[in-house]
Amino acid sequence: MISLTIDEQSIQVPAGRTLLEACREHGISIPTLCYHPALEPYGGCRLCMVELEIPGRPPRLVAACVYPCEEGLVVHTRSALALKSRMMTAELLLAGARGVPEIEQLAAELGVETVRFQLAETNTCVLCGLCVRACREIVGVSAISLIERGMAKKVSAPFELASSRCIGCGTCVLICPTGAFRFDEVAGFHNVEPTLEGYRRGYYRASGEIDLRPDFVQDLPALLRRQGQAGEAKG
Amino acid sequence: MNRLQTLEEFDQWQLARQQEYNPDRPVITVCGGTGCRVYGSEKVWEAFRSELTRQGADGDLYYDVKVTGCHGFCERGPLVVIRPQGIFYSHVKVEDVPEIVSETILGSRTIERLLYVDPVSGEKIIHEHDVPFYTHQKRLILEKNGNLDPAEISEYIAGGGYSALAAVLRSWTPEQVISAVKSSGLRGRGGAGFSTGVKWSLCAANVLKTGDGYIVCNADEGDPGAYMDRSVMEGNPHSVIEGMLIGAYAMGVHQGFVYIRAEYPLAVKNLRLAIQQAEELGLLGEDILHSGFDFKLSVRLGAGAFVCGEETALIASIEGRIGEPRPRPPYPAESGLWGKPTNINNVKTWAAVPIIIRHGAEWYARIGTEKSKGTLIFSVVGKINNTGLVEVPMGITLRELIFDIGGGIPRGKAFKAAQIGGPSGGCLPAEHLNVKMDYESLTSLGAIVGSGGLVVADEDTCMVDFARYFMTFTQQESCGKCVPCRIGTKAMLETLTRICNGEGQPDDLEYLEELGSHIRASSLCALGQTSPNPVLSTLRYFREEYEAHIYEKRCPARVCKPLITYRIDVERCTGCMVCLRNCSGGAIQGEKGQPHSIDPEHCTRCGVCRNLCKFDAVLVA
Numbered sequence: 001m002i003s004l005t006i007d008e009q010s011i012q013v014p015a016g017r018t019l020l021e022a023c024r025e026h027g028i029s030i031p032t033l034c035y036h037p038a039l040e041p042y043g044g045c046r047l048c049m050v051e052l053e054i055p056g057r058p059p060r061l062v063a064a065c066v067y068p069c070e071e072g073l074v075v076h077t078r079s080a081l082a083l084k085s086r087m088m089t090a091e092l093l094l095a096g097a098r099g100v101p102e103i104e105q106l107a108a109e110l111g112v113e114t115v116r117f118q119l120a121e122t123n124t125c126v127l128c129g130l131c132v133r134a135c136r137e138i139v140g141v142s143a144i145s146l147i148e149r150g151m152a153k154k155v156s157a158p159f160e161l162a163s164s165r166c167i168g169c170g171t172c173v174l175i176c177p178t179g180a181f182r183f184d185e186v187a188g189f190h191n192v193e194p195t196l197e198g199y200r201r202g203y204y205r206a207s208g209e210i211d212l213r214p215d216f217v218q219d220l221p222a223l224l225r226r227q228g229q230a231g232e233a234k235g
Numbered sequence: 236m237n238r239l240q241t242l243e244e245f246d247q248w249q250l251a252r253q254q255e256y257n258p259d260r261p262v263i264t265v266c267g268g269t270g271c272r273v274y275g276s277e278k279v280w281e282a283f284r285s286e287l288t289r290q291g292a293d294g295d296l297y298y299d300v301k302v303t304g305c306h307g308f309c310e311r312g313p314l315v316v317i318r319p320q321g322i323f324y325s326h327v328k329v330e331d332v333p334e335i336v337s338e339t340i341l342g343s344r345t346i347e348r349l350l351y352v353d354p355v356s357g358e359k360i361i362h363e364h365d366v367p368f369y370t371h372q373k374r375l376i377l378e379k380n381g382n383l384d385p386a387e388i389s390e391y392i393a394g395g396g397y398s399a400l401a402a403v404l405r406s407w408t409p410e411q412v413i414s415a416v417k418s419s420g421l422r423g424r425g426g427a428g429f430s431t432g433v434k435w436s437l438c439a440a441n442v443l444k445t446g447d448g449y450i451v452c453n454a455d456e457g458d459p460g461a462y463m464d465r466s467v468m469e470g471n472p473h474s475v476i477e478g479m480l481i482g483a484y485a486m487g488v489h490q491g492f493v494y495i496r497a498e499y500p501l502a503v504k505n506l507r508l509a510i511q512q513a514e515e516l517g518l519l520g521e522d523i524l525h526s527g528f529d530f531k532l533s534v535r536l537g538a539g540a541f542v543c544g545e546e547t548a549l550i551a552s553i554e555g556r557i558g559e560p561r562p563r564p565p566y567p568a569e570s571g572l573w574g575k576p577t578n579i580n581n582v583k584t585w586a587a588v589p590i591i592i593r594h595g596a597e598w599y600a601r602i603g604t605e606k607s608k609g610t611l612i613f614s615v616v617g618k619i620n621n622t623g624l625v626e627v628p629m630g631i632t633l634r635e636l637i638f639d640i641g642g643g644i645p646r647g648k649a650f651k652a653a654q655i656g657g658p659s660g661g662c663l664p665a666e667h668l669n670v671k672m673d674y675e676s677l678t679s680l681g682a683i684v685g686s687g688g689l690v691v692a693d694e695d696t697c698m699v700d701f702a703r704y705f706m707t708f709t710q711q712e713s714c715g716k717c718v719p720c721r722i723g724t725k726a727m728l729e730t731l732t733r734i735c736n737g738e739g740q741p742d743d744l745e746y747l748e749e750l751g752s753h754i755r756a757s758s759l760c761a762l763g764q765t766s767p768n769p770v771l772s773t774l775r776y777f778r779e780e781y782e783a784h785i786y787e788k789r790c791p792a793r794v795c796k797p798l799i800t801y802r803i804d805v806e807r808c809t810g811c812m813v814c815l816r817n818c819s820g821g822a823i824q825g826e827k828g829q830p831h832s833i834d835p836e837h838c839t840r841c842g843v844c845r846n847l848c849k850f851d852a853v854l855v856a
Contacts, residue, residue: 043562044716046757047294061756066562088753092722116746117726127715146557146715150538151725153715 004073019064019075021087028062029079031086031110032094033177034128039137041065042129046089047110051079061085089113093126100124102178119151124180127153131172131181139171144186157186238517241525245401252393259319261298263340264382265327266314268305268466269501270623275329276313282332283315290336298340304470304505306381307624308368311351316363316381323363324349354620356640358608364664368621371640372604373628375610376586380470385505388512391473397518400480404526412485413439415535416588419596420608425453425544425581426659426685428674429605434578437568439486448488448576451553452479452585454495454502455537455544458657460706461688463612464582465744466624468495468502471586472509476519476532478585486578491530494549496537531718531788542713544578545760546571548714559714560760581686603629607673611687615641617687618648618693618827627672634668637691648693650674652776656685658705659765661772662698681772683765697794698777702770703731704820709766720763723754727770735795738786749772793855794841800856803844814844814853 001012006019006028013022018041023030033045045065049065053074059081068220075081090107096119103126107115129146132155138144143166147156157163166187173181239245265271265280283300289340296315306314311325313334321343324335331349338344350359351366360366363381374380383392391397403412417432442448452475456464468475479491510532513519521529535553542548543558550572552558565660571577572767587609591599607629613636615625620642627636633653637643644650652662655672661682670676674684692701710724727750730743751767751774758764774781783789790798803814803823808830815823815831822838825831833844833853845853 043759044718046717046719046759049757052750063562063759070566085753085757088723089757092718092726095726096722100245113418116742117729119722125723126718128718148715150711150713150715150721153721209333 002069002071004069004071004075006075007077013069015069017069019050019062019067019069022069023050023064023077030077030210031106032065033106033126034130035065036134036175037128039107039130039133042133045093045126045128049082049085049089049105051076051082083111091115092117095119096121096123097126097178098122098179100126124178125155125176126178126180127155128177130175130177131155134171134175139167139169141165141167143167144172151156155181162186238515239524240517242401242405245397245524249398250394252389256390256393262301262318263298264301264303264318266304266312266381267302267385267501268309268312268380268469270305271312271314272501274312274326276327278329278342279313279315279327279332283336284476286332286336287340290333290341290842301382301384301385303383304380304385305377305466305624307372307466307626308366308621309624310620310622318382321362323351323360323366325351325713327453333392342793350755354853358446368623368640368642371635372626373610374585374626375590375602376467376474376583376612377470377626379474380466383471385472386508388473388509388516390606395417395593396473397477397590399589400484400518400691401524403481403484403592404524406526409439409485409487410479412592415596416485416591419599420603421584421587421591421599421656422607422674423581424583424587424592424611424686426656426683428684429524431580431584431814434568434580435482436574437485438488438578439564439787441569441612442487445576448486448578449490449572450486450488450543451549451572451577451579452491452493452495452582453544453546453579454493454499454582455549456499456582456686457496457541457544457712458659458686458688459705460616460690461614461657461686463614463624463687465502467582467586467612468499469505472502472506473513474586474589475506475582476509476513478705479532479589480518480523480530480581481588482578482585484528488578489529489531490611491532492535492553492572493532494537494543494553496539498539503534503536504572509601510534534631540714541708542714542760542762545762549579550577559716561763562759583687604671604673606608606675607684609685611672613672613687613689615689615691615704617654617689617691618644618696620645621690629673630671632668633663633672636672636689637668638811641691642718644691644693648695648846650691651694651696652692652698652701652773654682654692654701654769655688656683656768657688657690658708659683659768660685660688660763661768662692662701662776663772664778681768681775683768692727694793695792697735697790697792698773698780699731699734699790700792700794703728703735703772705769706731708768712765713766715759717759717763719754720760721764723750723758724763724766726769727754731770733782734781735790736797737784737788737795739781741785743785744774744781747771799840800835801833801838801840801842801844802835802854803831803833804852804854805832805848809850809852813849815848816846817843821845 002015003012031047033047034042048064049061052060068183087110090110091112093103094107094115095117132144135144143163144157163186169189173183265276265284280300280302315324315327335853345361352359360668413435422428454464494641519532540558543552545560548558548560567577580599602609610626610628612626616622625640649667652664655661663682706728713720713724715721751771754767755764780791783791793799810828820837820839822834823831
């Protein structure tokens with residue numbers, strides 16, 4: 001067991017836990033976007049930043065989802081520095097995703113009142129990488145990937161063509177926190193359609209009984225229908 | 236070449252090569268570094284070869300023509316040094332070659348016009364070792380670059396090369412090697428400045444635990460204006476290989492990689508050739524010199540992403556995955572390539588290792604300052620007279636570097652700032668010219684040693700535009716994985732662009748500072764964490780320039796086009812029509828012999844008129 005202090009509480013956790021896992025086990029809430037309990041942590045969204053107190057050195061921010069619990073660590077999850085960092089990150093996210101309800105809500109919760117910068121284009125996809133990682137780690141298919149870099153980064157099947165490896169399980173659609181995933185673009189090539197059955201096939205294959213659905217996706221069949229209609233309208 | 240089987244065979248072979256290579260033999264060295272090649276040095280050495288034959292300078296006056304690595308004084312290329320005298324000719328053209336052969340080689344007379352003129356004293360300097368650019372340097376890693384054929388392993392060995400490896404294999408324990416590197420005080424030359432010996436001992440301990448590991452040479456140099464790693468790889472690749480061999484022995488590792496960018500074709504070629512020659516000679520491979528130590532070295536090419544110089548992204552790239560960083564811990568010393576303990580060092584760090592072993596850790600630790608030991612290589616570029624590669628002991632002042640070695644600022648302009656450490660570094664103003672060039676001193680002022688890029692700005696440089704240039708670079712090179720770097724650098728860049736366009740708002744400076752410290756504290760990797768440095772440091776030292784752009788809509792250095800206007804001084808204008816004929820926008824009117832005028836509506840502010848005017852009649856405000 002490892003002992004550490006989080007928000008003045010002494011906490012004991014088994015070795016190998018991340019700070020985020022330790023916090024959640026002890027009822028300390030930390031916002032996340034790119035984190036999913038069924039997937040390897042990614043450390044990309046930077047919303048789960050917490051402050052480490054290190055004697056004799058300036059405080060340091062680390063991403064709780066990837067930082068391991070270490071013996072004697074002193075962690076502050078709600079310090080001014082950590083809260084400010086989360087707010088700034090949420091403001092930046094909103095700069096590129098204005099009007100996306102999930103991000104608007106997240107930013108409001110983190111105290112963003114004004115957005116001082118606006119990207120030219122709004123993009124519902126916030127590049128959390130959940131779809132890509134779910135396809136690789138849960139479904140075991142890797143039909144999609146993140147391509148390009150920086151502002152041009154996006155989710156795509158190889159060569160930006162519909163994927164021949166996609167099994168049409170719809171896990172990517174389901175796990176997307178902002179409803180951005182364009183299923184028809186990835187799977188259209190060989191005419192698969194996301195179905196509840198397909199989704200079950202996909203996720204049962206690797207993940208057992210873990211419920212993939214983030215809280216905000218309540219009605220899978222309805223979501224899949226919506227995707228199907230969007231695809232038809234587009235086609 | 237026959238494979239050398241034992242340490243004794245190596246010694247004999249080295250002795251034989253040393254007898255062959257008389258250091259006083261006549262040789263014409265022509266710089267084959269990339270800078271001089273661009274100036275046409277390939278044609279120069281070909282011309283020397285055919286001219287020597289034509290003029291009959293074989294026989295007693297036999298001169299060998301040797302193509303070497305970068306000599307460092309790139310400003311003056313193509314460079315030719317005639318040895319053993321050390322006669323230094325710069326800006327040598329093919330047309331000069333017959334005269335050099337007839338006058339200098341056959342006639343023992345120097346050619347005045349090819350000699351270097353010291354811009355300070357106005358004196359003509361004959362010998363390379365008297366050129367101030369070289370006299371103030373301390374060349375350890377670059378020592379041999381100017382007189383070594385990188386395509387010949389025998390030359391490197393004749394000059395004492397691989398002796399450090401032989402010594403280590405003969406009588407050192409791995410622990411002794413690590414302890415020597417530790418006590419030499421060598422710190423990582425890639426920028427972070429972590430103790431190399433400590434890093435090695437961490438990796439060695441993990442290799443011992445897991446039984447396997449890797450070492451990597453990081454040659455993914457990508458800073459704008461930096462080319463020291465390239466020059467070491469091009470000019471002296473064996474020094475890097477020898478350093479890696481010693482490191483591999485110390486850490487108990489049997490496989491190494493050199494990760495080098497594909498944009499460095501000459502470095503790749505010379506390195507591959509060097510590896511092949513070392514393999515043929517038995518210095519790489521199995522049971523090296525019958526010591527029982529095996530080491531294989533492979534080359535991996537980077538595909539042009541700056542972020543792949545970051546160690547975790549580099550690891551991903553070698554493994555064949557997308558070149559994106561991952562959070563640390565675990566550090567590569569614990570879990571690196573394919574999950575195995577991995578030690579990654581910069582080219583210059585590896586190249587320093589044989590020097591330390593050969594001369595001793597104590598000797599090395601006497602160079603430099605208390606906490607920063609040894610030498611640093613800077614590529615000094617921008618508004619400076621002596622553009623080039625400079626190797627200096629740690630602790631030299633910025634002033635010495637820029638004025639004594641760099642020869643000061645061209646055209647008598649005033650020094651304004653030096654951007655030290657590339658796009659991750661910071662900008663230091665004239666008031667800090669006395670700063671010591673070492674890790675601690677630079678960091679305390681908001682700059683970093685970084686990988687050693689040094690870009691000089693003069694009074695005509697707009698610091699907002701300068702900061703924007705570096706921000707453009709990091710923004711384009713951001714991998715996009717984490718939000719603060721992906722969107723934050725874009726937000727900073729767009730804010731800077733607005734300021735340069737005269738659309739800056741009073742709260743922009745506060746926003747830049749807030750955003751800068753956020754990106755620094757919250758980004759995933761060092762690319763993001765250090766990307767705001769050029770902006771934050773210019774805000775710290777040149778805030779008034781930002782304010783002039785925002786409040787007065789004025790660019791004090793007269794660089795930012797939307798904020799400047801060109802006009803013609805009617806007193807000075809002679810009506811020669813040169814500007815009028817060359818104005819691409821058709822913005823200049825006037826009759827021959829009559830003062831011209833510029834129509835601001837059509838003026839694109841390209842500055843061609845100003846550059847062409849012989850009477851200084853074009854004014855910028």
